[in-house]
Amino acid sequence: MEILVTGVLLSGTYALIALGLTLQYGVARIMNLATGETLVAACFGAFWFFSALHINPVASLFLVAPIAFVVNWFIYALLLRPLVNRAKNRGMLEVDSILATFGLMFLFQGLMLLGFGGEYFSYSFLAEPFDIFGSPFGLNRVVAFVAAVVIAIALYVFLTHTRYGTAIRAVAVDPVSAGLVAINVARASAFAFALGGALTAAAGGLLSTFYTFNASMGVVFTMKALIIVIMGGVGDVRGAVLAALILGVAETTVASLIDPGLTLAATYFLFIVTLLFRPQGIYGKKQA
Amino acid sequence: MIRPGAHEIRMGVLAALGFAAIACLPLFDDGYYLSLAVNIVMYVALCTAWTLFSGPTHYISLATAAFFGIGTYTVGIGIETMPFGALLAIACVLSGFVAALVGLATLRLSGVYFVIFTLGLAELVRQVVTWVQTNFTTGIGLYVFTEFTEKHIFWMLLGLTAVIYLTGWAINRSRLGFAMRIIGNDETVAAHVGIDTARAKVLLFIVSGAFIGIIGAILAPRFAYIEPPSAFNPMISFQVVIMALLGGTRRLWGPLVGVIPFTIVFDAVSAQFPNHTSILMGLAFLAVVYLIPNGITGWIEALVAKLKGGEAAPARKTRWIA
Amino acid sequence: MNAALQLAGLPSSGTAPILTVEAARKVFGGLVAVNDLSFDVLPGELIGLIGPNGSGKTTMLNLISGALKPTAGTISLDDRRISGAPPHVIARSGIARTFQLVRVLPSLTVEENVIAGAVFGHMRLWGGDAKDFAHSLLARVGLVGRADMPTTALTYIDQKRLELARALAGDPRVLLLDEWLAGLNPSELQIGIELIGALREEGRTIVMVEHVMDAIRSLCDRCVVMNTGTKIAEGAVGDVLSDPEVIRAYLGDSDA
Numbered sequence: 001m002e003i004l005v006t007g008v009l010l011s012g013t014y015a016l017i018a019l020g021l022t023l024q025y026g027v028a029r030i031m032n033l034a035t036g037e038t039l040v041a042a043c044f045g046a047f048w049f050f051s052a053l054h055i056n057p058v059a060s061l062f063l064v065a066p067i068a069f070v071v072n073w074f075i076y077a078l079l080l081r082p083l084v085n086r087a088k089n090r091g092m093l094e095v096d097s098i099l100a101t102f103g104l105m106f107l108f109q110g111l112m113l114l115g116f117g118g119e120y121f122s123y124s125f126l127a128e129p130f131d132i133f134g135s136p137f138g139l140n141r142v143v144a145f146v147a148a149v150v151i152a153i154a155l156y157v158f159l160t161h162t163r164y165g166t167a168i169r170a171v172a173v174d175p176v177s178a179g180l181v182a183i184n185v186a187r188a189s190a191f192a193f194a195l196g197g198a199l200t201a202a203a204g205g206l207l208s209t210f211y212t213f214n215a216s217m218g219v220v221f222t223m224k225a226l227i228i229v230i231m232g233g234v235g236d237v238r239g240a241v242l243a244a245l246i247l248g249v250a251e252t253t254v255a256s257l258i259d260p261g262l263t264l265a266a267t268y269f270l271f272i273v274t275l276l277f278r279p280q281g282i283y284g285k286k287q288a
Numbered sequence: 289m290i291r292p293g294a295h296e297i298r299m300g301v302l303a304a305l306g307f308a309a310i311a312c313l314p315l316f317d318d319g320y321y322l323s324l325a326v327n328i329v330m331y332v333a334l335c336t337a338w339t340l341f342s343g344p345t346h347y348i349s350l351a352t353a354a355f356f357g358i359g360t361y362t363v364g365i366g367i368e369t370m371p372f373g374a375l376l377a378i379a380c381v382l383s384g385f386v387a388a389l390v391g392l393a394t395l396r397l398s399g400v401y402f403v404i405f406t407l408g409l410a411e412l413v414r415q416v417v418t419w420v421q422t423n424f425t426t427g428i429g430l431y432v433f434t435e436f437t438e439k440h441i442f443w444m445l446l447g448l449t450a451v452i453y454l455t456g457w458a459i460n461r462s463r464l465g466f467a468m469r470i471i472g473n474d475e476t477v478a479a480h481v482g483i484d485t486a487r488a489k490v491l492l493f494i495v496s497g498a499f500i501g502i503i504g505a506i507l508a509p510r511f512a513y514i515e516p517p518s519a520f521n522p523m524i525s526f527q528v529v530i531m532a533l534l535g536g537t538r539r540l541w542g543p544l545v546g547v548i549p550f551t552i553v554f555d556a557v558s559a560q561f562p563n564h565t566s567i568l569m570g571l572a573f574l575a576v577v578y579l580i581p582n583g584i585t586g587w588i589e590a591l592v593a594k595l596k597g598g599e600a601a602p603a604r605k606t607r608w609i610a
Numbered sequence: 611m612n613a614a615l616q617l618a619g620l621p622s623s624g625t626a627p628i629l630t631v632e633a634a635r636k637v638f639g640g641l642v643a644v645n646d647l648s649f650d651v652l653p654g655e656l657i658g659l660i661g662p663n664g665s666g667k668t669t670m671l672n673l674i675s676g677a678l679k680p681t682a683g684t685i686s687l688d689d690r691r692i693s694g695a696p697p698h699v700i701a702r703s704g705i706a707r708t709f710q711l712v713r714v715l716p717s718l719t720v721e722e723n724v725i726a727g728a729v730f731g732h733m734r735l736w737g738g739d740a741k742d743f744a745h746s747l748l749a750r751v752g753l754v755g756r757a758d759m760p761t762t763a764l765t766y767i768d769q770k771r772l773e774l775a776r777a778l779a780g781d782p783r784v785l786l787l788d789e790w791l792a793g794l795n796p797s798e799l800q801i802g803i804e805l806i807g808a809l810r811e812e813g814r815t816i817v818m819v820e821h822v823m824d825a826i827r828s829l830c831d832r833c834v835v836m837n838t839g840t841k842i843a844e845g846a847v848g849d850v851l852s853d854p855e856v857i858r859a860y861l862g863d864s865d866a
Contacts, residue, residue: 102529103573
């Protein structure tokens with residue numbers, strides 16, 4: 001039971017990262033392999049706001065996320081849109097965007113290493129016990145989970161109940177047809193990419209409250225986010241949330257019952273099962 | 289099989305002379321330059337083996353570190369009990385086997401899945417090896433004591449590089465090579481002219497992975513002490529990708545053009561500014577995407593075609609001998 | 611079942627069909643693109659698969675070539691079931707095709723494009739043999755002297771010819787043409803019709819999806835007419851084209 005609750009609490013943050021990535025890949029068609037670096041940058045951001053300016057990390061989300069939104073908007077507009085424009089087909093764009101975001105990954109990682117060095121960072125925020133089903137859990141983890149749920153629900157409502165959200169979903173389904181019904185596909189893609197970055201940054205801000213982080217750990221989270229997105233089905237919000245839950249619980253189970261050093265192996269096992277039996281994802285439709 | 293033409297025989301002789309000349313290097317220096325030369329030959333071998341698969345298929349493989357580490361570990365575990373030659377063979381078979389498994393699981397799907405899968409593969413193998421070692425054996429590290437010095441490693445790598453080039457050349461002239469060119473052009477057409485596209489890709493990935501495993505095995509005596517983090521260093525995967533792409537993957541010798549300058553620059557930067565290597569890698573990736581998408585060789589070819597007279601160079605003609 | 615279908619649907623020529631389509635069905639989500647379609651093709655026959663746009667003709671062709679797997683039903687070549695097999699297996703068993711939007715291999719030369727069709731099929735030609743065969747096919751489709759050109763230097767009709775040569779290079783038992791004549795100007799169309807006619811004279815078995823009525827009238831032995839995934843008529847070209855239901859499918863219902 002304790003394992004289950006820990007896993008579920010962790011999965012809230014995972015879900016946010018994966019939602020960010022699924023927006024970027026599903027709508028803007030960019031497989032962003034620098035997504036982990038956005039997350040780590042947000043960790044450092046929240047850390048700095050907390051330690052230098054004494055701003056509560058939950059409150060600083062309202063600073064970190066908008067900054068990430070703007071930065072990601074510029075990344076898309078300046079670096080990635082030229083790739084979208086020059087690509088003759090989906091495959092070319094995929095290769096180009098993978099290589100370009102690898103470049104960004106190394107660049108951001110290098111800059112953060114310069115700025116903060118390779119040491120591990122953490123800070124103490126709401127590090128007090130909170131009882132769930134009779135067992136104590138870190139209050140910061142609970143707060144992070146609740147915040148993640150609120151953000152995820154807000155995203156879901158935005159995508160399904162607003163005009164612009166519907167337009168974004170239309171671009172995800174078919175960019176050409178979306179263009180034909182007067183949706184500005186280029187703008188919707190940029191917006192989705194930026195929004196995805198903001199979500200990932202929000203996840204980073206929340207993660208930093210209970211997780212020890214360093215400048216070069218981004219790629220691990222990129223892996224996890226990618227696997228969640230593929231498990232859930234690319235572009236599928238419900239799938240991403242469910243897959244994040246599965247991954248969070250599976251990881252905690254393996255870490256506490258077998259060996260903490262095997263969490264990635266557990267993730268990979270889920271990944272292989274998905275690839276072999278349901279490559280389109282939990283909710284994904286079979287490709288024709 | 290097609291018999292080689294006069295032009296190819298000439299090139300072959302030149303290449304053989306070139307290899308012979310390079311093989312003399314340890315006679316002149318066995319310090320810094322030999323060490324740098326080992327690095328360069330290692331990356332030439334790795335990048336060429338990588339290009340065997342990733343060049344024609346356009347799948348970006350990040351599995352290099354995994355195969356390399358499997359090779360290194362094979363030697364580390366077996367060096368006390370088995371001759372080195374046998375270990376090279378085992379390394380070859382083991383990494384080929386892992387390549388087959390990975391290929392069968394991912395190569396039926398789109399390229400993104402493959403990249404993601406291989407991205408974490410080295411880390412996965414590292415975790416498993418570490419776990420096995422801490423729980424079932426006495427210690428984490430392995431010592432590799434051999435008679436081999438730097439120049440022996442250099443010669444072995446050089447010999448292997450020659451084998452990789454010959455294999456690549458043979459594949460290019462075979463049905464498999466022709467099938468890969470068709471797949472690279474249009475996979476749907478490839479399937480409809482009777483090519484088993486999945487089998488062709490897996491086969492090539494096995495060849496590529498097996499070579500990388502042997503390279504890792506040859507390098508093991510150089511490390512002397514082997515630990516999971518150093519044997520399965522994910523940076524190797526990325527360095528191989530960037531060097532091969534910098535050089536250009538359309539020609540078998542393309543990666544060579546990228547490896548030499550990049551290895552020298554990277555060596556210099558990591559010696560002088562160790563904190564800037566990530567930034568260098570990042571800039572190199574961005575340069576490949578935005579400035580020279582076909583690599584240095586592709587860029588030179590385009591330049592030569594332009595100088596020759598405005599028009600685009602006609603498609604390369606394969607030499608079919610009647 | 612098979613025997614009954616043959617008795618019902620075929621002229622009593624006595625020869626066994628080379629290609630049999632039995633209740634083939636393809637469903638995309640909620641859309642039934644091909645609805646339990648059955649027809650036979652006799653050796654040496656040229657069958658036209660016709661119908662209004664969106665009636666499922668190309669999907670039917672994709673089911674035969676293996677580009678798509680049928681949801682239900684059986685397709686057999688010489689009594690060997692091919693439905694459900696991957697496209698390369700179907701290609702090797704003797705089915706070649708051209709594509710609705712012409713698909714040449716851009717970075718290969720004209721000659722290599724043709725050789726591509728001969729290397730991996732049942733002929734498995736290679737080296738000089740493949741080259742000679744490719745040259746004879748290039749001559750056959752009217753591309754003499756273009757062997758070493760890049761494909762980008764070819765006009766649209768020449769690219770179509772090239773694709774046809776590639777399909778013929780596999781020496782297929784059944785050749786599938788997907789709107790091979792579409793997009794040609796009147797004089798090119800005449801050349802194209804003559805070329806397909808000559809292939810029929812050679813004894814090739816051909817299934818062609820086509821909209822060009824002149825071509826259908828002058829070339830086809832029989833026609834299968836589809837509308838919204840279902841077969842609405844089958845038989846000699848003249849009979850089929852005067853069938854009221856076929857006219858209604860193409861022109862709409864004037865009585866409504």
